[in-house]
Amino acid sequence: MKIFNIISIITVLFFAACSSNSKVSENNEGNLDSLQKDTSLTAILRVPSQAKLGDSVNLDFVVYNTTDSVRQFCKWHTPFEPLMSKYLDVISTEGVEAEYQGPMAKRMMPPPADSYVSINPGDSLKSVVNLNKAYRFPKAGKYVIKYNSVNMSGIMVKDSVVLNLVD
Numbered sequence: 629m630k631i632f633n634i635i636s637i638i639t640v641l642f643f644a645a646c647s648s649n650s651k652v653s654e655n656n657e658g659n660l661d662s663l664q665k666d667t668s669l670t671a672i673l674r675v676p677s678q679a680k681l682g683d684s685v686n687l688d689f690v691v692y693n694t695t696d697s698v699r700q701f702c703k704w705h706t707p708f709e710p711l712m713s714k715y716l717d718v719i720s721t722e723g724v725e726a727e728y729q730g731p732m733a734k735r736m737m738p739p740p741a742d743s744y745v746s747i748n749p750g751d752s753l754k755s756v757v758n759l760n761k762a763y764r765f766p767k768a769g770k771y772v773i774k775y776n777s778v779n780m781s782g783i784m785v786k787d788s789v790v791l792n793l794v795d
Contacts, residue, residue, distance in 0.1 A: 668695050671785045678792045681768045685759040691783055693747040700744045705777035707755035711762055715777040718763050721770045726763040768795045
C-alpha cells in the first residue's frame with residue numbers, strides 16, 4: 629500500500645510539472661512572436677561606394693520611426709552599442725566572407741530596460757561603425773553588406789549595400 633501511495637504522489641507531481649511547463653512555453657512563444665511581428669522600425673545602411681583596402685570604412689546605420697507613436701528597439705546586435713556581436717553579413721561577390729574579428733557577447737534574456745532605445749514618432753537615429761574594426765577584408769573587390777539581426781533588435785533592414793574596396 630505504501631508503494632502505491634508513493635507511486636501515486638510521484639505521478640501527480642510529474643503531471644503537474646508537465647502542465648506548468650507548457651504554460652511557460654506558450655507565454656514565451658507569444659513574446660517572441662510579438663517581437664518578430666513588430667517591425668515598424670526600419671533602417672538603412674550606407675557605405676561609401678568605393679574605399680581603399682586597409683583604410684577606415686564607415687557604415688552609417690540609420691533607424692527610422694515612421695509611425696505616430698514612440699517606438700523602442702533593443703540596441704543589442706546594432707551599432708548603437710559598442711561592438712559586441714556579428715550583426716552584419718559581409719560577403720564578397722565571389723562568395724568569400726569577410727572574417728568577423730570582434731567580440732561575441734553572451735547575454736541573459738530578456739534584455740534589461742537599459743538595453744532599449746526609444747525613437748519619437750517621425751524621427752530617426754544614426755550610428756556609425758568602422759567596418760575595419762570588426763571585419764578582416766581578405767582582398768580588394770566588391771562586398772555585399774547585409775544586416776542579420778532583425779529578430780534581436782526588431783529593426784527591419786530591407787536592402788543590402790555594396791562596398792567596392794580597391795588597392
